[in-house]
Amino acid sequence: MLELCGLLKINVNELLSGEHIDMESYNSKSEELILNLRTENENYAKRLLRTEVYIVVIGIAASLIMTIAGVIIAVKNGEGDPLAAVLIVLGCLLVVAAALIGLGIEVKTGYYKCEECGHVYKPSSLLKTSFAMHINTTRYMKCPKCGKKSWQKKVLTKEN
Ligand SMILES: [Zn+2]
Incomplete structure (x- = not known):
């Protein structure tokens, strides 16, 4: 191009x-x-x-x-x-x-958004994410930035 x-x-x-x-x-x-x-x-x-x-x-x-x-x-x-x-x-x-x-x-x-610090990220481990507790597409996971565990909502773009 x-x-x-x-x-x-x-x-x-x-x-x-x-x-x-x-x-x-x-x-x-x-x-x-x-x-x-x-x-x-x-x-x-x-x-x-x-x-x-x-x-x-x-x-x-x-x-x-x-x-x-x-x-x-x-x-x-x-x-x-x-x-x-x-x-x-x-x-x-x-x-x-x-x-x-x-x-x-x-x-x-898409991405997951940390409830605690607002960090938006792609999970690094498919296996870990798959086994995380979830309600629909919201999963209970540890945030890679702040390290706190919370319900992390699925968002479709990074800017949300
Ligand atoms: Zn966080």
């Missing part, structure tokens, strides 16, 4: 906004671009969190159907039916996979 700007003798903001910017409106233009980028990031995070819900709901539904079908086959054809065993095992694996994927998306999307 920088090379292209050099060739065209324009700056990156002009390239991104598609118009010539004089120095006076330069600052307000960059602010506008940053705000747009921020909204885009926020929308992306919202979409990801919505996808997480779909993955978990569909995963649990599919897993329930497979497990119930497995149990019905086992009752009809006897416990030794290999199809019943396969369906039940796959059903269990599926629900675990859906939960792990959902958890991964949730923890990695």
Whole structure:
């Protein structure tokens, strides 16, 4: 992008906004671009969190159907039916996979905000965060800045 700007003798903001910017409106233009980028990031995070819900709901539904079908086959054809065993095992694996994927998306999307000091951060450990007590996406964790434990709300952008 920088090379292209050099060739065209324009700056990156002009390239991104598609118009010539004089120095006076330069600052307000960059602010506008940053705000747009921020909204885009926020929308992306919202979409990801919505996808997480779909993955978990569909995963649990599919897993329930497979497990119930497995149990019905086992009752009809006897416990030794290999199809019943396969369906039940796959059903269990599926629900675990859906939960792990959902958890991964949730923890990695956006940031957590410390109630005590207002510090906004990305958690360093997926495992630790996953096991932290939570109500919806608010988790009881230790803040990396002030070290105090509190309920840390999920926020979608760093500036909130
Ligand atoms: Zn803190």
